[in-house]
């Protein structure tokens with residue numbers, strides 16, 4: 001199904017894939033400009049994808065603002081815009097395939113259950129921050145509580161409607177996929193090593209997909225040939241490469257760019273209103289000023 005639905009593979013395609021959970025700031029503008037310029041250089045199509053699976057955090061006014069801010073900056077994209085919340089069937093198809101490969105299992109744990117299990121096992125009981133935890137790229141890896149539930153107990157709990165996520169059985173997935181690499185414009189050929197992520201969630205309890213799954217499926221379906229994004233997402237590419245191998249999806253090239261930082265060396269956060277494109281525009285900056293500022297900050 002994924003192969004059939006794919007666009008023509010001939011044209012090179014880059015993309016900008018923001019989440020409508022805040023106003024775009026200078027860091028986003030850099031990322032968007034980076035993808036747009038990569039497309040210009042390669043005579044490629046530049047497309048826009050709205051990563052809005054997080055129903056609790058997405059807001060329509062942020063999505064409208066993304067269109068408006070990019071237009072103002074002069075970064076035109078090729079239609080149509082793909083909105084992930086409208087593509088759940090594609091993600092369900094991918095999950096179905098992984099399930100048929102025997103690589104998914106339902107996980108009924110709450111965050112608290114996981115924290116407690118990790119503490120019991122004597123590992124760091126620090127919760128699950130999104131990035132940079134010493135024990136794994138997305139926090140401490142899942143301790144495996146639901147991995148070996150007896151099949152009947154598992155089926156009963158699913159049938160009774162108990163909320164559950166779907167996790168990838170990492171060990172079996174690695175065995176089935178075998179070794180893989182991807183090509184990174186900064187780092188060259190990179191061997192894919194997703195193991196430190198542990199049994200990643202591919203379908204959340206509340207939303208039947210996840211960033212990793214949606215991203216790998218969409219990049220394939222949209223015929224993306226070069227993924228440009230911040231280096232904070234470098235590690236995620238290990239998981240995306242594994243999903244590509246398991247699902248038979250195309251592997252684009254990758255270019256993880258440095259993150260823009262302020263004068264204090266810290267990366268920009270969404271909540272810093274003074275750095276939003278909205279605010280900068282209102283305070284009299286032109287698109288040219290913004291692009292100049294970005295180039296100066298990025299040292300390009």
Ligand code: GLU
Pocket residue numbers: 016017018019051215228229233
């Ligand atoms: N939606 C992600 C973000 O806004 C970007 C994902 C990607 O480029 O792969 O951080």
